[in-house]
Amino acid sequence: MPIDVMMPFYGDVAQFQQAVTSVLGQRDGDLRLVVVDDCYPDPQPREWLAALTDPRVHYVRNETNLGVNGNFRRCTELVEADHFVVMGCDDVMLPDYLGTVRTLAARHADASVIAPGVEVIDDHDRPVRPLGDRIKSVLSPGEPTVLSGEAMATSLYRGNWTYFPSLLWRTAPVREVGFRSGLEIVLDLALLVDLAAAGGSLVYDPTVVFRYRRHDASVSSVQAVDGRRFAEENDFFAGEARRCAERGWPRAARAARLHATSRLNHLQSRVAGAAGRLRAASPAR
Template sequence: MTIDVMMPFYGDVGHFKQAVISVVDQTDVDWRMVVVDDCYPDPEPADWLTALDDPRIVYRRNTVNLGVNGNFRRCVDLADADYFVVMGCDDVMAPDYLATVRRLAHVNPDAVVIQPGVEVIDDAGRPVSPLGDRIKKRLAPAHATVLSGEPLAASLFHGNWTYFPALLWRTAEVRDVGFRTGFDVVLDLALLIDLTVAGGALVYDPTVVFAYRRHSGSVSSVQAVDGRRFDEENRFFAEQATRLRELGWPKAARAAKIHATSRLNQLTQRASAAASKIRR
């Protein structure tokens, strides 16, 4: 079972190279990587990939810049294998990441999403533990488990404890649902909820096999500063509260309506921005 590692690219070239090498160094060698360049202005990434001369690596360049959502949708379109990962171009796989998610998929053949354990790193690759990630860790299941239906939806709306770039997805089900248009920050949560409503299950295993890079240049961080992130989140949560209530999932609807961790994050970011203005 080949696993497709889809990598939308537009960003730091050094981080990108580290991400690619972490895939090349996997102990599980049955993979294909597709780098989807969203019109990055420098030819260095493409030239460097070509020099690797690895037949498992495919380079695609978009004819126009598609943006975050559009490039993620392009990655899904280009996936051929039964399972795929949309890996961040600045994240790092531990050498046993693919072997771990493959094993979890094998023993849970009905699951549509696999979430292994994740550590958070900064720009320099050092382990860090920001408040938001400490909260995510507390919200995540305490042990390996399989979740589905309203309990999964309610858990995700209490606080999205998953890490999108580390998720293994089953291609057929994702193609049936697809990424929603109009979202850049909550598109992963939207897909998870849509798959859950469609009957999909998520497997969680806390074994850490992936490093997620948290830095100020990410889309979610930039949009948090100017408020666009929270406008998008508030719109999505309101829509989903109504949807889940009509579906007959009252606990999930209530969690979506309250979206406590998102509200807490909004207050924290606004307080931080106000303090920054005062210091200036």
């Protein structure tokens, strides 16, 4: 059965074309690609897709701009397959991505989500390892692993080492849980821990089959600069600590209260911002 690749679109057209090409170039071609255009003002992406004349490609344009959370919700509403991916319109699937996650999903039929290995790239397709991604690599399991329940939640509260656009989701449990409203930065983490609370599991395999693009224009990068990212994260983790305590998950509650990786990212952002202000204030030499 096809895997649905849902691609919310609003962004760089060249990177979008690269993302689409990487999907259609999968060795396992049993897929349906659905591009969900969040009212991008330029008709070029729509015209380019139509010129592909590939029956696997479907284009949907929202009537109004829904934003990040709203467009993710729209994508899940449009899913028809048993498994789906919500892929970034600037990311890249390596040729064996779909074949790898499909095999893992067949091997772990009850898993709610499959997390493959990821390589991080910059705007010029060069592999990069910023501090945050080096921390993710330390926090992620070093070998194929299945996590569920409190162990899954604890691991993710310590630091969300997954990359949302690379994840393969099983449609039924995601539809039951759904994305929480009002979140933009931690909506993927919220969905993962809600699935853990509902009895779901996460399967991780470190085989690298996906390229995640890290750049300064991302929502998380922009909101880190003005502090909105960390305000959202602090509120989220405080609520999670209470929920885990009520659920009888003491280790998860402790990890949520500490949310050490989020605090470290906040500190790094403040230091970088202070350094930038000092450079701006320094007289020209």
